[in-house]
Amino acid sequence: MTKESAVSIMPIWYGGDYNPEQWPEAVWAEDVQLMQRAGVNLATVGVFSWARLEPREGEFDFGWLDRVMDGLHAGGVRVDLATATASPPPWLTHRYPEVLPVTEDGVRLSPGSRQHYCPSSPIYRRLAARLVEALAERYGSHPALELWHINNEYGCHVSRCYCDVSAEAFRSWLKRRYGTVETLNEAWGTTFWSQQYSDFAEVYPPRAAPTFKNPTQKLDFRRFSSDELLECYRMEKSILRKATPEVPVTTNFMGFFKNVDYWTWSSEVDVVSDDSYPDPADPDSPAYAAMVRDLVRSLGGGRPWILMEQAPSAVNWRRRNAAKPAGMNRAYSYQCVSRGADGVMYFQWRQSVAGAEKFHSGMVPHSGTDTKTWREIEQLGAELGQLEAIVGARVPADVAIMFDWDSWWSIEQDATPGDIRYVEHAFAWYRELYRRTVTADFVRPGDDLSRYRAVIVPSLFMAGKEAITGLDEYARQGGRLLVTFQSAILDPHGHITFGGYLGGLAETLGVRIEEFAPPAGPDLERNGQADVPTLRIEGSLLPSSSASLWGEYVHAGSAEVIASFVGGELDGWPAITRNSRDAGRAWYAATLPGPEGMKALLDDVLTDAEVQGVLAEPVPNVEAVRRGSWTFLLNHSVQEVSVQAEGTTHVLQPRGVAVIALAGQQGAV
Ligand code: GAL
Ligand code: ZN
Numbered sequence: 011m012t013k014e015s016a017v018s019i020m021p022i023w024y025g026g027d028y029n030p031e032q033w034p035e036a037v038w039a040e041d042v043q044l045m046q047r048a049g050v051n052l053a054t055v056g057v058f059s060w061a062r063l064e065p066r067e068g069e070f071d072f073g074w075l076d077r078v079m080d081g082l083h084a085g086g087v088r089v090d091l092a093t094a095t096a097s098p099p100p101w102l103t104h105r106y107p108e109v110l111p112v113t114e115d116g117v118r119l120s121p122g123s124r125q126h127y128c129p130s131s132p133i134y135r136r137l138a139a140r141l142v143e144a145l146a147e148r149y150g151s152h153p154a155l156e157l158w159h160i161n162n163e164y165g166c167h168v169s170r171c172y173c174d175v176s177a178e179a180f181r182s183w184l185k186r187r188y189g190t191v192e193t194l195n196e197a198w199g200t201t202f203w204s205q206q207y208s209d210f211a212e213v214y215p216p217r218a219a220p221t222f223k224n225p226t227q228k229l230d231f232r233r234f235s236s237d238e239l240l241e242c243y244r245m246e247k248s249i250l251r252k253a254t255p256e257v258p259v260t261t262n263f264m265g266f267f268k269n270v271d272y273w274t275w276s277s278e279v280d281v282v283s284d285d286s287y288p289d290p291a292d293p294d295s296p297a298y299a300a301m302v303r304d305l306v307r308s309l310g311g312g313r314p315w316i317l318m319e320q321a322p323s324a325v326n327w328r329r330r331n332a333a334k335p336a337g338m339n340r341a342y343s344y345q346c347v348s349r350g351a352d353g354v355m356y357f358q359w360r361q362s363v364a365g366a367e368k369f370h371s372g373m374v375p376h377s378g379t380d381t382k383t384w385r386e387i388e389q390l391g392a393e394l395g396q397l398e399a400i401v402g403a404r405v406p407a408d409v410a411i412m413f414d415w416d417s418w419w420s421i422e423q424d425a426t427p428g429d430i431r432y433v434e435h436a437f438a439w440y441r442e443l444y445r446r447t448v449t450a451d452f453v454r455p456g457d458d459l460s461r462y463r464a465v466i467v468p469s470l471f472m473a474g475k476e477a478i479t480g481l482d483e484y485a486r487q488g489g490r491l492l493v494t495f496q497s498a499i500l501d502p503h504g505h506i507t508f509g510g511y512l513g514g515l516a517e518t519l520g521v522r523i524e525e526f527a528p529p530a531g532p533d534l535e536r537n538g539q540a541d542v543p544t545l546r547i548e549g550s551l552l553p554s555s556s557a558s559l560w561g562e563y564v565h566a567g568s569a570e571v572i573a574s575f576v577g578g579e580l581d582g583w584p585a586i587t588r589n590s591r592d593a594g595r596a597w598y599a600a601t602l603p604g605p606e607g608m609k610a611l612l613d614d615v616l617t618d619a620e621v622q623g624v625l626a627e628p629v630p631n632v633e634a635v636r637r638g639s640w641t642f643l644l645n646h647s648v649q650e651v652s653v654q655a656e657g658t659t660h661v662l663q664p665r666g667v668a669v670i671a672l673a674g675q676q677g678a679v
Contacts, residue, residue: 020352020401021051021394021395021401022351022354022395022397022400022401023051023052023088023316023353023355024048024049024050024051024052024353024354024355024390024394025050025051025053025054025087025090025355025356026050026053026054026319026356026357026358026359027054027057027319027355027356027358027359028041028053028055028078028082028358028359028360029058029358029360029362030074030078031062031074032362032363032364032365033360035077037360038077038081039081042081042082042084042087044379045082045085045359046086047388048388048391049390049391049394050087050391051086051088052088052089052090052156052157053087053089053090054089054092054159054318054355055075055090055091055092056075056091056092056094057094057096057159058097058124058162059075059092060094060098060099060141061097061099062074063075063094063144063145064099064141065099065101066101067101067102067105067137068140072144072148076148079091079149079152079154079155082154083152087154088156088157089152089155089157090156090157090159090260091149091152091155091157091158091159092158092159092160092162093141093159093160093161093246093250094141094145095138095141095142095160095161095242095246096125096163097124097125097126098121098137100121102137103121103126106133108131108133108173108175109126109127109128109131109133109134110126110127110128111126111127111128111168111171112128112171112172113172114170115218116172116217116218118173119168124167125168127168128171128176129168129171129176129235129238129239129241129242130176130178130238131175132175135242135245138242138245139245139249142246142249142250143249146249146250146252146253147253150253150257155254155257156257157257157258157260157281158250158254158257158258159259159261159262159283159318160243160246160247160250160260161243162261163285164239164242164270165235165236165267165269166264166267169235169239169270170215170232170235170269171235172215172217176215177213177214177215179234180214180215180231180234181210181211183230183237184234187230191207191208191209191210196503197226198224198227198230198503199224199226199503199504199505200224202224203224205224213227216231222425225420225425225504226504228423229416229419229420232419233271233419236269236270236271236274236415239270240275240278243261243275243278247259247278258280258281259279259280260279260280260282260283260318261279261283262284262285262318262319263275263283263285263306263309264285264286265285265286265305266305266433268415268422271416272305272415273309273414273415273454275309276309276310276311281310281313281314281315281316282307282309282310282315283317283318284302284303284306284315284316284317284318285317285318285357286299286302286317286319286320286342287320287321287325289332290324290333290338291330294441296341296345296631296644296646297437297441297444299342300345300440300444300633300635301436301444303345303346303351304349304407304451304452305413307349307350307405307451308452308453312350312404312405312451314350314402315351315353316351316352316353317343317353317354317355319355319357320339320342320343320355320356320357321334321356321371322334322356322371322372322375322383323371323375324371325370325371326367326369326370327370331369333371335648335665336386336665337386337664337665338665339390340386340389340390340393340665341644341645341666341667343394344644344669345633345635345644347394347397347642348405348633348635348637348644349635349637350404350405350637352401354394356373358370359372359373359374360373360374361374361375361376373387400637403637403638403639403640404637404638405635405636405638406449406636407449407451407462408449408463408619408621409462409463409464409465409616409621410450410451410453410459411440411443411452411453411465411466411467411468412452412453412454412455412465412467412468412481413454414455414470414472414477416502417469417470417471417472417473420472420500420504421471421472427496427526427528428496428559429534430469430496430559430560432468432469432471435468435469435494435559438468439466439468439608442608442612443466445628446612446616446623447623447625447634447635448616448622448623448624449624449635449636450466453465455473455474455476455477455480456474456476456477456480457480459480459481459484459489460487460489462489463490463619463621464489464490464616464619465481465484465491465492466492466494467492467493467497468494468497469494469495469496469497470493470498471498472502472504473497473500473502473515474501474502475513475514478498478513478514478515481515481518482514482515482517482518482591484594485518485591485592485594485595485596486593487592487593487594488593488594489594490615490616490618490619491518491597492596492597492598492599492615493515493518493519493597493598493599494598494599494602495560495562495599495601496560497512498511498512498513498515499511501513510523511523516567518589518596519589519596519597519598520566520567520568520591520596520598521566521567521587521589522564522565523562523563523564523565524562524563524564526560526562527561527562527563527580528559528560528561529542529543529544529558529559529561531543543578544557544558545557545558545561545575545578545580545601546575546576546577547573547574547575547586547603547607548574548576549572549573549586550572550573551572551573551586551610552607552610552611554576555573555603555604555607555608555610556603556604556607557585557601557602557603558601558602558604559601559602560600560601561580561583561585561600561601562580562583562600562601564587564598564600565584566584566587568589569584569587569589569596569598570588570589571585571587572586572614573603573607573611575601583600585600585601586601586607587600588614597611597615599611624636624641624655625653625654626654627654629651629653631645631646631647632644632645632646632647632651632653632662633646634653634655639671639673640672641670642667642668642669642670643655643660643667643668643669644662644667645662645664645665645667647665648664648665649664650662650664650666653668655668655670656670656672
């Protein structure tokens with residue numbers, strides 16, 4: 011790997027988190043031999059080694075890590091060296107208890123697990139910096155060093171700290187953002203409920219309070235908290251850059267992770283990496299995991315990325331932990347490669363015998379190498395070794411889905427009109443694209459959309475002028491734009507969009523919203539969705555479909571109504587509209603169509619946009635993706651299926667995979 015870009019002489023990275031400190035040294039030599047057998051070429055070392063590397067403040071012990079690094083190097087395994095700052099050692103929090111984070115309710119968390127540090131703590135940052143400097147100095151020129159792995163899953167357990175130190179940092183952040191307390195008052199709408207501030211000193215994090223807190227204060231605290239973690243990351247990165255300008259850095263993301271706005275992070279990593287644990291027991295997992303891969307690829311602007319962690323089999327943190335059935339891990343691994351990954355890694359190499367994760371699977375299981383898990387690990391390593399030519403290849407996508415953390419944070423606040431789960435809503439649209447084998451990128455508001463034939467915008471709840479103008483321009487210049495309910499309702503301060511819901515998008519879409527009317531039942535609290543009335547829609551678009559989640563009173567202006575609500579209070583009101591906008595077209599969905607409606611609507615949009623799936627005839631549970639000059643077919647079902655693709659029939663075994671080399675390329679698998 012080079013910092014600039016991956017080049018095709020590189021292998022596909024294969025390996026996992028390697029925690030040799032959990033094992034006697036006698037095991038280390040066997041580890042390297044087994045890694046060679048499995049085709050492992052990259053190990054992530056030291057993620058949780060702070061206590062071992064710095065057993066007492068300022069006293070470093072690198073001897074053991076020297077031996078680990080040398081051993082891996084001798085065995086031909088490259089190292090993704092972690093900075094070990096994710097779990098402060100006991101001496102640190104014993105001597106400096108103020109480093110421990112504080113929850114919204116004022117509880118100071120204790121050590122004894124991991125990630126127990128306040129991201130704003132100057133003491134944490136100082137001690138972390140010194141460790142990183144020492145590591146960089148010691149290993150910066152070690153021949154095994156391939157990549158720096160900064161910290162681990164920032165924000166996974168503690169993403170917001172409400173302590174006094176964080177409160178002060180929040181105030182500084184607000185001063186930088188707003189300049190004066192008057193501007194802050196304006197942005198936060200503090201005339202409501204007597205909340206005007208006369209000085210920044212009066213401002214606190216949104217700690218536990220009697221009822222609904224100020225929504226913009228909460229939103230800003232989320233923005234601040236994501237930025238604070240990013241500051242921790244940047245601090246480490248700048249040390250590493252200085253010491254080893256040629257060694258790339260990453261930190262492992264967590265897909266659709268709410269607490270950190272990855273759009274603001276992605277330009278800070280040399281290679282995007284991601285951790286992913288699809289539930290083996292959930293039939294929706296393949297489609298959802300595909301959506302995660304597409305986000306991760308998009309975060310890097312389409313550059314190849316690394317799957318940094320997946321479980322070889324079961325995890326240990328669900329209520330009941332399904333083992334991955336035979337073939338599933340292989341299918342997910344190919345899914346990553348097909349959607350742009352140049353690395354397939356695991357948590358973790360050897361299954362622990364002690365500690366909180368001893369029941370989490372490992373590449374080398376408790377029960378050894380005469381196991382299904384190990385055999386699959388070996389098989390996949392051998393197969394990926396044959397696929398090197400794909401390294402660096404791009405994944406083309408004609409469709410984009412707009413995704414925005416501000417909208418996510420705002421729409422899931424309390425005191426909103428409904429209970430929309432932002433990612434689930436995006437997934438409802440993604441799933442239909444996936445079914446059709448249409449690959450999608452994710453884009454952020456304000457991105458250049460011109461290379462996409464169609465853009466889907468699910469509930470862009472919070473939209474600034476730039477985003478709105480960008481979407482309108484896109485449609486005017488010939489794009490096919492589909493916008494759903496609860497878009498452009500709030501401006502970036504969280505105030506109702508000036509001039510009415512939808513702001514400038516009202517003109518793009520040719521509609522005007524009068525009032526929201528999501529279907530609700532008397533027992534929504536007690537019975538979930540049980541008593542919620544089902545909606546129906548029909549029109550020129552389709553004879554009839556169910557619909558759910560949302561309804562509203564919409565007036566069609568210039569837009570043509572292609573489906574209306576049928577029955578109930580909304581009877582006869584527009585449900586789906588289509589508007590011509592200069593060279594392009596813009597659809598508005600005032601509800602979430604059920605499967606038939608979804609199919610009909612995306613038929614309409616994608617036909618108009620001239621978008622085709624990889625398969626002319628999609629096959630249930632078969633995923634198909636093109637990357638570079640290869641087409642991947644993944645059968646997520648337990649039946650043998652035959653699939654027409656790229657001009658031939660391919661028979662796929664249960665959970666089987668085919669990699670079809672298009673003209674001029676070597677085939678594989
Ligand atoms: C990840 C984490 C790993 C391990 C894994 C278990 O979130 O980065 O250290 O805990 O989960 O699934
Ligand atoms: Zn704090």
